[in-house]
Amino acid sequence: MSELSQIQVDLNSYSFTGRQSAELPDFSSLTEESKQELRMVGVDVDAVGERAGTFLQFDHSTVHCKSSGKGVEVLGMRQALEKYDGLPEYFWKAMDPEKDDFTRAASREELHGGYFIRTEKGAKVAEPVQTCLLIKGQNVGQNVHNIVVVEEDSEVHIITGCATSHGVTSALHLGISEFYIKKGGKLTFTMVHNWGEDVMVRPRTVGIVEENGVLQNNYVLLKKVRSVQSYPTIYLNGEGAVARFNSVIVTPTGSHVDTGNRIVLNAPNTRGEIISRTITTGGTIVARGEIIGNAVPARGHLECKGLILGGGLIHAIPELQGCVTGVELSHEAAVGKIAQEEIEYLMARGLDEDEATSTIVRGFLNVEIMGLPQELRESIDKTIAELDASDAM
Amino acid sequence: MLQIENLHVSIGEREVLKGINLNIDEGETFILFGPNGSGKTTLLMTLMGFGGYTVTAGKIVFKGVDITEMPTYERARLGIGMSFQRPPTIHGLKTRHLVSMCARGREIDVEGMARTVNFDEFLDRDINSGFSGGEIKRSELLQLMAQNPDLILFDEPESGVDLENMTLIGNTARALLDGASSPMPSTCMRDLRRRNKTSGLIITHTGYILDYVNADRGQVMYNGVLCCDTRPTRPRDILDHIGKYGYKECIRCLN
Numbered sequence: 090m091s092e093l094s095q096i097q098v099d100l101n102s103y104s105f106t107g108r109q110s111a112e113l114p115d116f117s118s119l120t121e122e123s124k125q126e127l128r129m130v131g132v133d134v135d136a137v138g139e140r141a142g143t144f145l146q147f148d149h150s151t152v153h154c155k156s157s158g159k160g161v162e163v164l165g166m167r168q169a170l171e172k173y174d175g176l177p178e179y180f181w182k183a184m185d186p187e188k189d190d191f192t193r194a195a196s197r198e199e200l201h202g203g204y205f206i207r208t209e210k211g212a213k214v215a216e217p218v219q220t221c222l223l224i225k226g227q228n229v230g231q232n233v234h235n236i237v238v239v240e241e242d243s244e245v246h247i248i249t250g251c252a253t254s255h256g257v258t259s260a261l262h263l264g265i266s267e268f269y270i271k272k273g274g275k276l277t278f279t280m281v282h283n284w285g286e287d288v289m290v291r292p293r294t295v296g297i298v299e300e301n302g303v304l305q306n307n308y309v310l311l312k313k314v315r316s317v318q319s320y321p322t323i324y325l326n327g328e329g330a331v332a333r334f335n336s337v338i339v340t341p342t343g344s345h346v347d348t349g350n351r352i353v354l355n356a357p358n359t360r361g362e363i364i365s366r367t368i369t370t371g372g373t374i375v376a377r378g379e380i381i382g383n384a385v386p387a388r389g390h391l392e393c394k395g396l397i398l399g400g401g402l403i404h405a406i407p408e409l410q411g412c413v414t415g416v417e418l419s420h421e422a423a424v425g426k427i428a429q430e431e432i433e434y435l436m437a438r439g440l441d442e443d444e445a446t447s448t449i450v451r452g453f454l455n456v457e458i459m460g461l462p463q464e465l466r467e468s469i470d471k472t473i474a475e476l477d478a479s480d481a482m
Numbered sequence: 483m484l485q486i487e488n489l490h491v492s493i494g495e496r497e498v499l500k501g502i503n504l505n506i507d508e509g510e511t512f513i514l515f516g517p518n519g520s521g522k523t524t525l526l527m528t529l530m531g532f533g534g535y536t537v538t539a540g541k542i543v544f545k546g547v548d549i550t551e552m553p554t555y556e557r558a559r560l561g562i563g564m565s566f567q568r569p570p571t572i573h574g575l576k577t578r579h580l581v582s583m584c585a586r587g588r589e590i591d592v593e594g595m596a597r598t599v600n601f602d603e604f605l606d607r608d609i610n611s612g613f614s615g616g617e618i619k620r621s622e623l624l625q626l627m628a629q630n631p632d633l634i635l636f637d638e639p640e641s642g643v644d645l646e647n648m649t650l651i652g653n654t655a656r657a658l659l660d661g662a663s664s665p666m667p668s669t670c671m672r673d674l675r676r677r678n679k680t681s682g683l684i685i686t687h688t689g690y691i692l693d694y695v696n697a698d699r700g701q702v703m704y705n706g707v708l709c710c711d712t713r714p715t716r717p718r719d720i721l722d723h724i725g726k727y728g729y730k731e732c733i734r735c736l737n
Contacts, residue, residue: 428570429533430570431570431572433530433532433533433554434566434569434570434572435572435580435583436553436554436555436558437530437532437554437555437558437563437564437566438558438580438583438584438625438629439555439558439559439583439584439586439629440555440583441553441555442553442555445555448572448575448583449572449575451574451575452572452573452574452575452608453573453574454574455573455574457574
């Protein structure tokens with residue numbers, strides 16, 4: 090099998106029933122190990138009160154769901170469907186259930202939960218809402234559906250961590266996410282993945298952004314996973330809408346990550362930007378990106394930069410599609426290595442080779458531009474420092 | 483402080499340095515003149531231990547330690563610092579962060595140091611990204627201030643620098659080499675200087691830096707060897723001579 094061929098998922102290998110967990114009213118009963126797993130993907134377990142909301146899903150159950158009640162509603166998906174009569178405006182409305190095998194499977198299999206997050210009109214939610222979708226059992230298939238509605242002129246930052254517990258090597262995560270950003274709304278959506286080494290991940294995401302709405306999307310994947318395949322698509326349907334994607338992806342040996350973003354500029358004065366930084370230390374990365382310009386004036390820029398540190402494969406596929414006169418789309422792609430000159434420069438300042446390499450790698454990945462909360466940034470920095478880049482040169 | 487004995491260095495197959503002998507004492511500043519391509523930069527790169535410069539004979543001793551085979555970072559930690567002529571840009575690495583790393587855990591006032599070289603506004607920029615000639619020099623000096631080495635190698639400190647920046651850069655280089663410049667109640671100036679003086683090796687082909695730093699000695703490098711070594715030579719005299727007659731006299735001298 091070639092490194093670039095798709096990794097096949099056998100849905101029958103995973104169990105979609107029978108992994109229920111009891112409700113978790115607070116985090117005091119969690120083991121230190123579980124807390125650490127949550128911290129790694131951005132869940133602040135120590136200061137839950139400082140978050141605008143917290144949502145936790147373990148396997149097939151929503152175990153914790155609270156919001157501060159200030160400008161934002163956080164519900165489990167099953168609860169939301171009940172409360173809002175099936176969410177007829179939002180549920181499977183941006184995403185077509187017939188899109189592919191995984192959306193079909195997600196619509197057919199039992200729904201295990203996921204979150205429904207909706208801001209109030211005009212609310213600027215100061216603290217992030219944190220959510221975590223955790224798989225705790227071996228060979229569990231998790232099927233979640235998430236909906237985020239950012240009402241007019243409101244703002245929110247959602248940090249979502251998707252992970253498997255320590256010791257879980259094999260599992261399947263199916264996640265449907267639909268984002269609706271209304272007029273003047275702003276959503277910052279940060280997703281951190283931390284999977285077991287044989288885990289299959291098939292998220293499917295669609296977003297619709299109305300007039301002057303903004304989506305800032307951050308994605309971080311630094312640990313080994315068998316296969317991630319995702320290609321979130323954002324439609325900028327309202328004039329002045331903006332979407333920005335920042336992705337930071339590292340693949341150790343054995344990881345296969347095929348991911349990218351698609352932005353469709355459907356209205357005048359829309360802007361789209363896709364930036365990905367990828368590093369392979371032995372795994373395979375297919376770094377995709379597509380910007381489609383259907384209206385003018387509209388601008389889009391795509392940037393994929395990859396480093397190969399001691400083996401592995403990076404296939405950058407930036408695509409631009411301009412459909413009208415006057416559209417401005419550009420891309421730059423590069424796959425390379427760490428320059429010897431940069432290492433030596435830092436070594437001349439007293440950094441040893443490992444310190445120099447990790448300093449350059451950290452700068453290259455440039456997680457700083459995501460504007461993440463300090464504890465999450467520190468956790469990411471720590472993981473980057475531990476990267477096995479010993480064969481970098 | 484630094485002893486270079488019969489140093490032969492090759493880049494690939496080509497021998498660039500052909501038997502260099504040079505001593506720099508504690509607190510001494512040495513100026514190396516020479517035309518482009520004479521091997522001056524190769525000497526600095528070799529002293530710093532960079533890849534691609536192969537020592538085929540001879541040795542380098544710094545503070546009594548043979549550093550000929552030592553990795554670059556150990557030389558830096560032992561007290562050698564270098565001001566690069568064309569340093570690389572490192573994206574995502576903030577100048578502030580690099581400066582604090584240069585101090586290797588010592589407590590330093592990055593902001594205060596940056597102000598002395600008029601560089602505080604650049605601390606949040608990626609290192610060397612889009613820096614002008616003068617900005618590169620100020621950034622290099624700032625890193626050296628944080629690093630606080632005992633021997634500083636300056637690679638063409640005046641290249642690409644406008645006149646206004648030259649004064650600031652020249653004076654800062656001098657301060658780095660001279661150490662503390664105001665007397666303290668407990669110590670007289672002479673002792674203070676002696677204690678704080680840093681050694682320097684400056685390479686230049688214009689010599690403008692001589693307007694600012696007190697160079698103790700100088701020599702000319704030509705085609706991989708040092709000349710003008712028959713007597714203690716004043717850097718000013720060498721410069722005047724080169725100004726008048728060019729480097730062609732050096733060839734005669736060598737022959």
